[in-house]
Amino acid sequence: MQGPFKSRLLLLAVLVVLLAIGAMVARQYLLAPKMAPELSESMEPTRQLREVLLYFASSEGIGLESEMREIEDCLAEEDCLRATLQALIAGPTGERVAVLSSRVLVQKISVDGATAIVSFSRELVAGHPGGSMSELLTVHALxxxxxxxxxxxxxxxxxxxxxxxxxxxxxxxxRDPIAADFDFGRLPVNKGAARPGGE
Structure with a gap:
């Protein structure tokens, strides 16, 4: 009688051990931190864009023409001003002509009432071709x-x-701020008082 009893006791002990191991494994699985599913392309946040209108020289170099561009949206005004000027520096996409050297850097921007105060790197001067019309196009495009x-x-x-x-x-x-002039592109080449030393 003792033989079968010992066998059953041993089998019961093995079952208890197996159940204990199973419970531990299940506990570890349930307590393990769940990995967040990877974002699929469709779940990625879409970039918010805003449209800006940029002014470049016409292909004939006698006026300004506008070109629409998309830039990343921004919250702070200084960031929006900087992004807009960076798009202008990047140049046109069509037959229009750039009004700023691509090497120009926007160093600092502030706004005082109706006046934007923009500090550029020295490349704005060093990289400029000169000439009264070219200078007029640059400052009015800005x-x-x-x-x-x-x-x-x-x-x-x-x-x-x-x-x-x-x-x-x-x-x-x-020496004084340059005012916006949206008639500039439609006026003759001699438009504007290019003081001092105009051609």
């Missing part, structure tokens, strides 16, 4: 681009390396 996208801004004060300058290459007076 002023118009900011004014059309930020209606409270009506003019731009241009600084180089944080300091005021009289002119880029001796033609357009930069």
């Amino acid at each position: 002023a118009n681009t900011l004014a059309v996208n930020f209606p409270h801004i009506r003019q731009v004060r241009i600084l180089i390396e944080g300091a005021p300058v009289e002119t880029l290459k001796g033609h357009v007076d930069l």
